[in-house]
Amino acid sequence: MRKLTIDLGALANNLSTMRKLVNSDRETKVLGVVKANAYGHGMLEVAKRLEQEGIDFLGVADLEEARTLRSAGITSRILAWLHDPSDDFVFAVKHDVDLAVSSADQLMRITKASDSLAKPCRIHIKVDTGLSRNGVTLTDLDELLALIKTAVDQGKVIASGIFSHLSSTGVQEDLAQIARFDEALAKAESHGLNFEVRHLTASDGTLSYPQARYDMVRIGVALYGLSPFSDNRAKEFGLKPVMKATASVVQTKRVPAGEGVSYGYLYKTSRETTLALVPVGYAEGLPRNASTKAKVLINGKEHFIQSRIAMDQFVVDVGDASVSPGDEVILFGTDNLTADDLANAAETINYEIVTRMGGRFIREYVG
Ligand SMILES: *Cc1c(COP(=O)(O)O)cnc(C)c1O
Numbered sequence: 001m002r003k004l005t006i007d008l009g010a011l012a013n014n015l016s017t018m019r020k021l022v023n024s025d026r027e028t029k030v031l032g033v034v035k036a037n038a039y040g041h042g043m044l045e046v047a048k049r050l051e052q053e054g055i056d057f058l059g060v061a062d063l064e065e066a067r068t069l070r071s072a073g074i075t076s077r078i079l080a081w082l083h084d085p086s087d088d089f090v091f092a093v094k095h096d097v098d099l100a101v102s103s104a105d106q107l108m109r110i111t112k113a114s115d116s117l118a119k120p121c122r123i124h125i126k127v128d129t130g131l132s133r134n135g136v137t138l139t140d141l142d143e144l145l146a147l148i149k150t151a152v153d154q155g156k157v158i159a160s161g162i163f164s165h166l167s168s169t170g171v172q173e174d175l176a177q178i179a180r181f182d183e184a185l186a187k188a189e190s191h192g193l194n195f196e197v198r199h200l201t202a203s204d205g206t207l208s209y210p211q212a213r214y215d216m217v218r219i220g221v222a223l224y225g226l227s228p229f230s231d232n233r234a235k236e237f238g239l240k241p242v243m244k245a246t247a248s249v250v251q252t253k254r255v256p257a258g259e260g261v262s263y264g265y266l267y268k269t270s271r272e273t274t275l276a277l278v279p280v281g282y283a284e285g286l287p288r289n290a291s292t293k294a295k296v297l298i299n300g301k302e303h304f305i306q307s308r309i310a311m312d313q314f315v316v317d318v319g320d321a322s323v324s325p326g327d328e329v330i331l332f333g334t335d336n337l338t339a340d341d342l343a344n345a346a347e348t349i350n351y352e353i354v355t356r357m358g359g360r361f362i363r364e365y366v367g
Pocket of ligand 1: 033035081165201202203204218219220221222228
């Protein structure tokens with residue numbers, strides 16, 4: 001009745017497209033970001049396919065997500081970067097999860113965990129170069145680097161990486177962050193620390209700044225076939241949408257002119273017409289504020305959702321088009337109706353559209 005079709009072949013295509021791009025001048029590793037249930041696509045299925053395709057690293061926000069991956073038998077390198085003060089780093093050390101380190105306190109907890117197992121932990125220093133989220137500031141960096149150098153010499157941690165994240169505000173701001181990252185790299189070197197992977201860019205920075213790809217890029221949204229920019233250019237980059245959201249029409253009826261449709265009567269019929277009922281609502285993640293603005297495709301024809309999107313369903317005035325119960329309704333995920341279209345209708349970004357899809361949708365994996 002409601003389906004998210006996840007095309008893992010498209011995922012593999014997008015990985016290959018991004019790999020070709022970043023390996024055009026020199027060898028660059030790719031970290032595939034699978035946080036937030038792989039942006040709504042299903043974390044385990046996506047991670048398994050990326051592992052089959054030989055991804056270099058998988059990236060998650062929380063350690064809990066890393067735990068889910070390891071429990072399912074994923075053996076790829078995993079980096080987790082957003083830690084709660086109560087997170088169990090013993091699990092990370094035991095199961096070889098690389099950890100981002102943003103503070104001396106986190107480092108202390110990590111070395112405690114590695115002591116308890118007599119096993120070193122792989123760490124990536126997270127540097128705040130101007131996003132002001134997690135990460136150590138350049139001011140506090142020297143102090144943290146000194147502590148890390150000691151822990152490396154004691155065999156408690158392995159200096160696997162150093163990284164940062166761009167704010168994607170504009171070219172000037174991004175270039176300033178790249179300069180600060182270079183400054184951080186120089187500081188690390190002056191402490192005698194050499195990292196396996198230096199990494200800065202996500203999808204947008206990877207596409208915009210070839211000079212900032214360093215040893216690895218962290219790719220999320222582009223793997224899912226979506227552009228990180230707001231101008232719907234995924235196709236231009238050779239990216240194919242991985243998620244397609246569809247549902248079946250569950251009822252149609254002929255109604256006269258002047259009928260009010262759905263809550264609040266945002267729409268009234270202006271002539272005799274056919275209404276089609278579609279069983280997808282905001283409980284599935286369809287944004288309620290896209291009411292009257294979002295489009296769907298039924299039998300290849302575009303129709304606006306003119307009335308209020310409800311929790312479980314919405315109604316489409318299909319005029320005199322021949323539409324019957326059981327006909328497929330495409331919400332997004334084709335070349336001519338994309339997640340960007342729905343994002344624009346809801347005044348948000350494609351990232352939020354795919355990530356919020358859930359509720360009673362079932363996910364079906366193809367490719
Ligand atoms: C989510 C995230 C990414 C991936 O970003 P995309 O724009 O989806 O490629 C990369 N790095 C970090 C630190 C992130 O949090």
